[in-house]
Amino acid sequence: MIADAPPPLDPAALRDDFPILHARTPSGAPLVYLDNAATTQHPRQVIHAMVEVYERHYANVHRGIHWLSDQSTDLFEEARRKVCRFIHARDPEEIVFTRGTTESINLVARSWGDAFLAPGDEVLLTEAEHHSNIVPWQQLAARRGIVLRFLPLRDDGLLHLDALPSLLSQRTRLVALAATTNVLGTTQPLRTIIPAARAVGARVLIDAAQSVPHTVTDVQALDADFLAFSGHKMLGPSGVGVLYGKREILEEMPPFMGGGSMIRRVRLEAFEPADVPARFEAGTPPIVPAIGLGAAIDYLERVGLDAIAQHERLLLQRAHAVLGAIPGVRVLGPAPEHKGGIVSFVVERMHAHDVAHLLDRRGIAVRAGHHCAMPLHKRLGITASTRASFYLYNTLEEVEQLGRAVEEAQRLLRRK
C-alpha cells in the first residue's frame, strides 16, 4: 500500500446520509452492517426521492390521460434512461424492469429458453452460481430436455478455465454466469469466457447482482447478450431489478407473463404483443422502486464507481489480513486481487450460525449459512460459512471490529 495515497472516499462523511447506520443494536453496540451482498442500506436521497413520488407525483404509468399519470410516467421512464446510461447500454428500450435478478433470469429461461432451445441443446453454468442462476435452468432442462454443464472450480476457488474448451461446443446455446460470485466474491474472467462463448455461437447471460453495484459495467464493451441485477443491492429499494437484453434478441423473444401493458391489441381469441421492453413488463410495474433505483444510481455516480471499487479493495485486503491472522480461521476463495468486497470464512470447530450469532451480539451483521449456493459449499467440502460483505459506507475500523469479535467468539465457545 502506498503510504500517502489519498483515500478513495470518506466513508464517515457518506455515513451521515444513511439513517439506519446510526442505529444501536439491542446489546447497545453500534450497528456494523457487513451483510451488503444480501442487501444494502438506503441513503436519505433515495428514501426522499421515493417519498416525494408518493407525496407529489404518484399514479399508474403509461395509462391515465391525466396530470399525475404523465408525471409518474416521466419519472419512471427517466429511471429507465438512468439505468441505460449506468450500464452503458445503447438504448433505454433494452432495459426491462423486473422484480429483481431472480425474475430477470427466469424471464430469459422462460421466454428465450422455451422459444429457442431444443432437446440436446446445452447451457453452460459454473459451480459457483447462486441458486437463482441454477434452478431456472434446471426447470428449463425438465421442460425442454436441454443439458446443463458446469465449469468446475479449482481448489483455490478460481474457475478451471482449462476445462472451458472441452465444455463448449456447437451444442452450447447459452453460457450463464455471475460476474462476481456471491460467496467467494470471485470476479470471473468475463473477457476470456465471453469471446469463447461467442466463438461457438452461444449467447451469454451475466448475473451481475454482485458486480453492477460495485464496479463500472459496460454491457457493450462486454458484449453480453443479457445482464441481470437487483436494485436492493445497490442502495435502491427491494422489488425492482433489471434485465438488460440486446435489442435484436429481446425483439425475437415471446412475452413471459401475460396481462396488461404487454400487449398491443387484444381480441377475445388472441393478442398481439407490445414492443420491447413493454412486452416483458406485464401488469403495473414497480413504479416507485424503479424511480428509487434511479435515485440510487444518481447517488452512486456522484460518489463514483471507481472510488467505491477502490475503497472496497482496501477493506477487502484488510479483512483478508485480519481474518487470515487469526488461528483457526480459514478465509475461503482466492486472493483479494481476484475478488470483489466479499469475504467468506470458516472458524474451526464453530458452526457458522454460532459465529454469526456471537458477532450479532457485538452489533455486527453478517450472513451465515450456504448463501443460496449449496452446490458451491458442497464443492468446498463445507456445509456453511460466514460471510462479511462491504460497501461504500463501511470503514477500516469496522473490519478491525469484525476481527476482534471473531476472536472473542472463539474464546467463548472454546473455554477448555
Next chain:
Amino acid sequence: MAPDQDDIYQEHILDHFESPFHRGHCPQATHAYEDDNPLCGDFVHIDLAIDDQGRIREAWFDGDGCCISLASASMLMQRINGSTVAEAQNLTAEEMLALLGVRLTPNRQKCCLLPWRVMKMALFSPVTSSAAAPPPTNGSEHAGPAEHA
C-alpha cells in the same frame, strides 16, 4: 456478560456443547434415524436401544451443527435415556424448547428442534428388518419431517 433469557450461550448450554451426554454410536441400537436441516447444514444421527418392555435403554446421538442443535441433542438424550417409548413420543416441541431453557428466535428454534424431530423418527425406524424391534406403543401422532419453509 450477565446471563439473561436472550443470551443463548449460557453456561448450561455451553456445558452440553463442550461435554455432551452420550455423543457417539450405540452398537446395540435397535432403532436409528438421521436427518439434516438443509438450510444450515446441521445433521443429527440418533441411535436408540429399545427393549421388549418399550423402554429406551440407551439413547445416543452424533452429528454436526451449531451450539444450539448439539446442546439440545445432548439434553434430549439425557432426558429420554431410560424413559419409555411412550414418554419420548409424547414429548412436545414446546417441552423440547423449554428443556433448552433459553428464548430462541424462530430461525434458531429449527436448530433446537432438529434432534427432537430425528428422535421422533428414530422411534419408528428399526435398524434392520430382521431386528425384532417392538412397535412403538402409541402411534397416534406421527412426527413427519418438518417443513423447511
